[in-house]
Amino acid sequence: MRTLIKDGTCVTASDTFAADVLIENGKIAALLAPGTQLVALDRTIDARGMYVMPGGIDAHTHMELPFGGTTASDDFHTGTVAAAHGGTTTIVDFAIQSKGSSMRAGLDAWHAKAEGKAAIDYGFHMIMTEANPSTLEDMAAMVREGVTSFKMFMAYPGVFLVDDQQIFRAMLRAGELGALITMHAEIGLPIDVLVQRALAQGHTAPVYHALTRPEIAEATGTERALALAEMAKVPVYMVHLSAQRALERVMEARDRGLPAFAETCPQYLFCSEDDLRGDPSGPDGEWKGAGYVCTPPLRPRHHHDHLWRGLANYDLQVVATDHCPFCMKDQKELGRGDFSKIPNGMPGVETRLYLLWEGVRDKRISINRFVEIVATAPAKIFGLYPKKGTIAVGADADVVVWDPEREYTLSHKTLHMRVDYSPFEGRKVIGAPAAVLSRGELIVERDQWVAGKKQGRGQFLRRGTFNL
Ligand code: URP
Ligand code: ZN
Ligand code: ZN
Numbered sequence: 001m002r003t004l005i006k007d008g009t010c011v012t013a014s015d016t017f018a019a020d021v022l023i024e025n026g027k028i029a030a031l032l033a034p035g036t037q038l039v040a041l042d043r044t045i046d047a048r049g050m051y052v053m054p055g056g057i058d059a060h061t062h063m064e065l066p067f068g069g070t071t072a073s074d075d076f077h078t079g080t081v082a083a084a085h086g087g088t089t090t091i092v093d094f095a096i097q098s099k100g101s102s103m104r105a106g107l108d109a110w111h112a113k114a115e116g117k118a119a120i121d122y123g124f125h126m127i128m129t130e131a132n133p134s135t136l137e138d139m140a141a142m143v144r145e146g147v148t149s150f151k152m153f154m155a156y157p158g159v160f161l162v163d164d165q166q167i168f169r170a171m172l173r174a175g176e177l178g179a180l181i182t183m184h185a186e187i188g189l190p191i192d193v194l195v196q197r198a199l200a201q202g203h204t205a206p207v208y209h210a211l212t213r214p215e216i217a218e219a220t221g222t223e224r225a226l227a228l229a230e231m232a233k234v235p236v237y238m239v240h241l242s243a244q245r246a247l248e249r250v251m252e253a254r255d256r257g258l259p260a261f262a263e264t265c266p267q268y269l270f271c272s273e274d275d276l277r278g279d280p281s282g283p284d285g286e287w288k289g290a291g292y293v294c295t296p297p298l299r300p301r302h303h304h305d306h307l308w309r310g311l312a313n314y315d316l317q318v319v320a321t322d323h324c325p326f327c328m329k330d331q332k333e334l335g336r337g338d339f340s341k342i343p344n345g346m347p348g349v350e351t352r353l354y355l356l357w358e359g360v361r362d363k364r365i366s367i368n369r370f371v372e373i374v375a376t377a378p379a380k381i382f383g384l385y386p387k388k389g390t391i392a393v394g395a396d397a398d399v400v401v402w403d404p405e406r407e408y409t410l411s412h413k414t415l416h417m418r419v420d421y422s423p424f425e426g427r428k429v430i431g432a433p434a435a436v437l438s439r440g441e442l443i444v445e446r447d448q449w450v451a452g453k454k455q456g457r458g459q460f461l462r463r464g465t466f467n468l
């Protein structure tokens with residue numbers, strides 16, 4: 001199969017240039033002078049007036065995650081189809097090593113969820129709920145199988161929380177294996193006390209999710225995780241960083257030359273604690289805020305500028321989504337009358353590029369930085385580069401043809417995520433995918449799925465070890 005994307009402007013993390021992109025057998029075969037005459041093409045895609053960029057890589061999703069007494073509403077099929085509609089062609093999801101169980105069992109369970117379902121390529125991180133001799137041993141097998149990053153939690157006591165000694169042991173082991181530890185850095189034990197106290201005082205509304213998880217809890221967790229990584233002499237990656245002071249801890253570490261990396265998510269750039277307060281005059285009142293319950297919580301608005309600056313200045317490397325959708329009906333409902341029982345998480349895998357493009361339009365980030373943040377940097381950090389994350393000869397032809405003028409209104413009625421609300425309902429965005437290719441196959445064109453096969457066309461990605 002030979003496809004030519006012609007007359008577009010190619011954008012990578014470093015360059016913007018006019019070229020026609022020839023795709024053969026799923027790979028980028030050549031970048032040609034515009035107008036080069038070719039024969040025997042199976043398909044030509046006209047990209048005049050459009051940007052030709054690497055497909056998005058979402059390094060943080062939770063398809064079908066069991067959490068808070070329910071399960072995230074997107075599975076690998078619905079979630080990856082939605083991702084593709086939004087210009088994302090790779091996800092890295094979190095498998096779970098459950099307490100008392102092995103990583104092997106966790107990995108098998110996640111393969112079973114994804115295989116035969118995913119519509120785009122996918123990899124896995126592994127959540128570690130224990131660092132004991134057996135799980136530390138398991139880490140080597142995971143790395144051999146291409147699961148080269150591990151997530152540990154300072155939050156969620158009794159569920160995911162691990163103590164500093166376990167984190168440190170896992171970091172040392174990761175250092176031996178060339179793996180990367182990613183950290184959920186909020187100190188969960190004092191947070192739990194604040195939660196119990198708020199409930200005892202009769203505070204049950206969604207906004208108390210934020211009021212009981214203060215910024216300092218994340219800043220302190222971040223500082224502690226960075227200290228442990230420094231002691232272990234290993235790189236570390238902070239997931240879903242939400243706030244100014246946590247960012248400042250990362251900046252200090254980076255300024256001292258430490259290999260500290262951090263991601264933020266669209267919800268922390270575009271939503272705020274005000275959303276958690278709901279709509280007191282609307283039909284759902286303060287309950288509407290339940291749709292915005294995620295962890296770390298949404299912060300007051302002034303954090304947005306700090307995070308955008310962090311992205312522009314290379315202090316934050318990645319925007320992932322932490323896609324973890326729960327329907328308002330039946331799922332978020334579990335926490336009516338007790339904010340601590342609202343399942344944590346928001347939908348986002350489909351809307352990341354639309355939203356981030358606003359940063360380009362508003363001149364907060366350059367177009368090359370956009371590509372770096374949504375594709376190239378996650379590919380490099382998580383061992384997928386240069387197969388994924390760039391427009392270069394030999395790379396997988398995961399490509400988004402991006403129409404910078406196309407207007408789109410975000411609504412759960414037209415988005416493809418399997419969830420009954422959108423945190424961005426009614427928001428008008430300018431800039432949207434005109435075509436999305438995955439390994440050279442045109443899968444989405446003008447918001448329509450056009451590939452023959454959908455279910456299970458995605459392939460598992462064995463990722464490389466950390467190499468930056
Ligand atoms: O609210 C969130 N973030 N839900 C998913 C679990 C996590 O901590 O990433
Ligand atoms: Zn987390
Ligand atoms: Zn997450």
